[in-house]
Amino acid sequence: MQYSYKFFSQPFEKSGIRIEFHKDFGIAEERVVVLVIGGGGREHALCYALQRSPSCDAVFCAPGNAGISNSGNATCISDLDISNSEAVISFCRQWGVGLVVVGPEAPLVAGLANDLVCAGIPTFGPSSEAAALEGSKDFMKSLCDKYGIPTAKYQTFTDPSAAKQYIKEQGAPIVIKADGLAAGKGVVVAMSLEEAYEAVDSMLVQGVFGSAGYRVIVEEFLEGEEASFFALVDGENAIPLESAQDHKRVGDGDMGPNTGGMGAYSPAPILTKDLQSVVMKSIILPTVRGMLAEGRKFVGVLYAGLMIEKKTGLPKLIEYNVRFGDPECQVLMVRLESDLAQVLLAACRGELSGVSLNWSAGSAMVVVMASKGYPGPYEKGSVIQNLEEAENVSPLVKIFHAGTAYDSKGNFIATGGRVLGITAKGKSLEEARDIAYQAIEVIHWPEGFYRRDIGWRALPERQEYAAKA
Template sequence: MTLDEALEAIDSMLVEGSFGSAGSRVIIEEFLEGEEASFFALVDGENALPLESAQDHKRVGDGDVGPNTGGMGAYSPAPIVTDELKRIVMESIIIPTVKGMAAEGCKFVGVLYAGLMIEKKSGLPKLIEYNVRFGDPECQVLMMRLESDLAQVLLSACKGELSNVSLTWSPEMAMVVVMASQGYPGSYKKGTVIKNVDKAERVSPAVKIFHAGTAVDGDGNLVAVGGRVLGFTAKGKDIEEARARAYGAVDAIEWVEGFCRRDIGWRALRQKQVANQ
């Protein structure tokens, strides 16, 4: 939309009353251009422990085209989230939020998930949204890299004892490729048979397949019963190895009615190529 078109739309709503009372107020928001990233922190009411970063792929099609989905793939860490950016996010976004909630008598305990936009011009993070949960499929790549005992860490958060807790992470890259039912995120057929999942899991010891929309039918077949069905997750020494293992597992199964994006990780690959030039 051009500036003239925006002004015309405002006149139409506020002066001409084209939408009646529903158009009596206009909200002007800042336009942000950049890359989205997911930032997670575990909170015990007073303290916040940062987790590793991840980057999701929301659009259904290769090249980030088509409608939004719950997430078609992700990788961790996200190269765009540097150590300096982590510090800025913690100091300017996460910690003020945790302290503000505590000051208002509403202490938060759990996972704080900040959806960020890393601005193209400034390189600084802007908070787009908060969720109070792990992301899906970001959680899969985080859990592949987490070497600490998750149950003990969560228990420490519940007890308000995160101040002395540190986490150990694998230095490797993790990637998840989501396979979905044809038609997703619109209508899709249920009950289609998926074969060779056990073969896919044997592609590499570094591969794990997370089930989401699956079930076992009366004949003992694994069938799809949801939109996003399987998460093919792999670790590797770098983005290329993790990607090859994840897609190797995808290619090992037989499921004609399923599909996935073939470009998961393209931002990290592009950033690595630019850095190596």
């Protein structure tokens, strides 16, 4: 984004945004220092894209992780307490930060964006009031009811007996959700009444999710194909990102419990251009207008988890997240060719109208490597070797770190459930898949595991298209 200014001999700096003036043409180019909040794979991908932004002078990440630091994609500030708004504001002022990008949902729900915006620091991420779209599934469903946004039939309960009676009336399969934030684990797709009753007891009686599960949503089971839809929002306007699809289940063939995501690919053939238009008109834009009408103006990224219903072929909203998805963010950021820093600043300023995004052709895939036992209990501290060699398999490979640290010998060790995102681009989804799995084969990590079928829903369709071509 460029602006014409009267020529000055010195740079002009205001609120962490620097205007440099070209001595020959008098053209001013906006420069910015960015702080990314978070320390997972999503944040690594955002740092990677921001570092490539022509207008970005520097990228900080707090707290970051060992992989982000080692990659050089950002300077990690591991000792910055991101739960302390005053500390974050002080850091921004000290280092001339002109844009804060909040990655995880918890700081948003806690109100970090409110405090930063109040301090005059441009922040990409919704206020705590707007973050209720993710922070409370009951709020999200109520908004859908009020503004005619298509979603699954549901009821909300705090009493386990009443919840079980409703489940008995509706029958299985049925979906049980914790109302609040549960790190991607608060959803049970119950295939039997017994499983549904157990889920209700675990949340409302045993309190496995703490306060997040004191209220549960019992929801109609929708049959179809899931897809992820992302839109950037400036409060009034919204522009879609490229399509992507996640794999939530832990095992091959989409078997086993839900996780935070075991892999993703972009684009997603299920989300045709026509279908994306339907999603924008029937789900995203009514949400943006509804939030504005409710006094909860939304600025940030809306991540709509969708079900493309088998019987109608139309989308229904399963849930909203108020931040970039992980691992979908990884495949989107390696495909993005626009200046991300300027696009996010435009969103902060309410200037998304007329903004268009450029994407690389072809496809991208990310395969998540996780600690054995995930999403249940897992051990930390196992050594991961050959990451540099894996990334050198192809210039189209990028490894994003989600949960790594260094041991005393300087080795990478696993510190989380989902640990690495092996990401690759290709001219086709098949090529991206092949390159990603070739890189994985180089990595030596006996304590890790991964799905071997990422992209399986899209690949048969791709082969059919190729046969018709």
